[in-house]
Amino acid sequence: MKKLNGGFYPPQYTVFLSRKGEGCYVEDVKGRKYLDFASQICSNPLGYNHPAMIEVVKEYSFTAPVKVAGQDFFIEEHVRLLEELMKITPKSINSGFLINSGAEAVENALKICYKFTGRRLGVGFENAFHGRTLGALSFTKSKKLYYEGFPLLDSVTIEFSEQGAERLEKVLSENKAAFVIIEPVQGEGGYNIPTMKMMKTVRRVTKKYKVPLICDEIQSGMGRTGEWWAFQHFKIVPEVMTSAKALQVGAVLANKKMFPESGVISSTWGGGHRIDLAMAVAIIRTIKKEKLLKHNKRMGKVILGMLKELEEQELLINARGLGLMLAFDLPTKKARDEVVKENFKRGLLTLGCGEKSIRVIPPYIITELEAAEGIEIITQSLRKVLKQ
């Protein structure tokens, strides 16, 4: 595997997932069961083998190919998903371009803004993660390893803080920027939640200087934080937004007037994967039907409460979260990596982020009992690692 996979990145643990699982639990190929606090990096909002998802794969079990050139040969699944998305986005955002990944969603968000403004400079934030393709990578700052040694596009990078937001006004007054791109809650860079003041300032100064604001909702969107989009917590509306992960496809969404003339953006497979598109529709409808936004808000508070208790016991640092987008810190990277490993040994899947954080991102369907089970494992792991 190491040799075959040129992109091999040794995680803290190696697991081969089987196709068996139910709810928040998944089995590996050896038949071992895990409670999932990682949700395929937020790509799996409904857990394993949810009836609504199984209905989709069953429906397509006599369809081949499932993947078509969706910008040239239309399919109804494409239209259905765009319609469904427009029901859960702000009114001013009335058009979308569906694409193959989060990185491609960001690439197209940038392209739309470069073209719309006729400008060449982009502004992003420290610790941001927007993807690995060279355009998106130009605004990805979470780890030096990701971008060092590559030719990148012109960018200015701002501190992800209230002070940074203040400095943004100076940057925009001195430069003609094509866009400001921000994750309303930073993901890979450490699950950093901005203050209301910071986000309001970002929105105010981008409006003042007529610079389109891109909200990257690839990790934070699709209901994880208890709102459809994390920017809603801050009562702002961006000009352009991206989605992917929980959506199953990539999407860049904006007002139709932001999109460039026909032919400027396209993609062979964009909007052309019948199963992924139908799955996305089923996920949105299930989140509504099972009232999971409300559930995520409530369960987020429950789990944050549990993490805060562990913080009081000095077992962890900086418990934080919005809805089910939660995280906490360890004193060192080493301790973090060991806790992730210990969690795995005890049957809990977790993922690191930032320098020394651990994400707590269970599927939306998690119950209080399952939350308690996961937190109990984390407590055991913390005790073991901190004792060493």
Place this chain on the structure above:
Amino acid sequence: MKKLNGGFYPPQYTVFLSRKGEGCYVEDVKGRKYLDFASQICSNPLGYNHPAMIEVVKEYSFTAPVKVAGQDFFIEEHVRLLEELMKITPKSINSGFLINSGAEAVENALKICYKFTGRRLGVGFENAFHGRTLGALSFTKSKKLYYEGFPLLDSVTIEFSEQGAERLEKVLSENKAAFVIIEPVQGEGGYNIPTMKMMKTVRRVTKKYKVPLICDEIQSGMGRTGEWWAFQHFKIVPEVMTSAKALQVGAVLANKKMFPESGVISSTWGGGHRIDLAMAVAIIRTIKKEKLLKHNKRMGKVILGMLKELEEQELLINARGLGLMLAFDLPTKKARDEVVKENFKRGLLTLGCGEKSIRVIPPYIITELEAAEGIEIITQSLRKVLKQ
């Protein structure tokens, strides 16, 4: 649809494909049947509802999610496809990174070469198409509309000709290039086939100046030309190659030593779509089992013969092709667009490319009877349009 889809690009005809179809024929949602000479832009090598493909979707009809974070949580489908790919690539190419699209495959090919050489300048060709993300777009020259007004990475662009290949030596002797990227048969830019001498020169001078050669096989690869990879027709081996379209996923393939250190390249969904990965394996095995490489070579000659006859009758210009990657020209763009439209009216799906070319790219399973049927429709369309 026009308003909802921000990436809407009005084709010469609008068709909504149903899931019904068999072999080279597909039905639209109104129940109209079409013979397919477009193969979802080479993404559909086995035609519609091929038993080997149906077996895959059936197999996964009780699996959800089908899409996982494949670089963190491994799945066997990922390993199986890498193993399968290594059986059909040159011996020196022994590792791969699976990714979400052709554009992303190219982005990663570029990243691998930038990092491997420590250089910043890339060299590409006129009329090339490598994708629409901003890195790949920097080397996409087939239409000005695609790249105009965007910030791009440093590039030198060479004429796609023997003279161009000669000039490449001068360029490489005067500049430190990170890579030379070429489509062994140009796709979107006009189905341009290089001469043996041109490709040999490109390979010779890139070797001489130790510049990695990237062969972009996204459209030309996976057996369409009658060899697994179009570069095999020219008896050359590149350092890095890309695949996508007929493969159902994106892939960048190279010797393991070309890949950067762990963590430099990655992707949430890369190598994580169970159905697409399993479909890719089934497609490779079916091409072998049904001896479709040989069939593509033979049918390519048959169809090229038919096109040459039409050329002799002065109904078309410049019939050309390698295997089932065929095309011909009309005198003007307007005539080309009209022939594509007339074909559609008569029940034949075709696609333009270049300035005034039409692609002839049926599924690999096409029979002589179906070829004759399609060519008959093309003949009728040509007669109608040229009479006007």
